[in-house]
Amino acid sequence: MSENNPFLRALAMYAEAVYRKDVEAFAALYDQDVHVFDMWGAWSLRGLTAWRDMASGWFSSLGDERVVVTFDSQESTVTEDLAIGYAILTYTAVAPDGTTLRSLSNRATMALRKTGECWTIFHEHTSAPIDHQSLQAIVSRAEC
Incomplete structure (x- = not known):
């Protein structure tokens, strides 16, 4: 992972925050006015408070379980103050x-912007393909 790539750094920090179930570390990755098109539950979430509340509910629902997040097929474009990337999580x-x-x-x-010296995610979009027959999300790459 390149330490100079804010997208890859955000993915690594995201994975660490999720594993630790650390709501504050998770929320710190995001901009105050983040807009998320999340795959789960709500059509979209706007603002850091709503996104933090989602993370808090998710992490507390895990009980003593942990979630290991890995990523691959990542690609990104980085300019002086904007980074956009995608990956399979x-x-x-x-x-x-x-x-x-x-x-x-x-x-x-994920779309990130640089403000001062900090990079934050201001937009995130998650998705999965939908099976035409069952209209169910395909959440395993082996099914594709």
């Missing part, structure tokens, strides 16, 4: 003993 729930409980993948696109 895989979320794997693990029990306290390390046993894999379940896993799913989705596609994520």
Whole structure:
């Protein structure tokens, strides 16, 4: 991972915050006026308070489980004050003993802007393809 690429750095920090279930570290990645098109539940979420509340609910719902986030197929474009990237994110729930409980993948696109010396995500969009027959989201790459 390039330390100079804000998108890759954000992905790594995102994965760490999710694993630690650290709402504040998670929220610190995002801009105050973030607008998220999340794949789960709400059509969209606007503002850091709404996004922080989503993370708080998600992390507290995990109980003693942890979520390991990995990413691949990442691509990004970075300019002086704007970075846009996309990747496939895989979320794997693990029990306290390390046993894999379940896993799913989705596609994520993030747009970051630099304000001063800080890069923050101001837009995030997650998605998964939809099976034409069942109209169900395909959350495993093996199904594609």
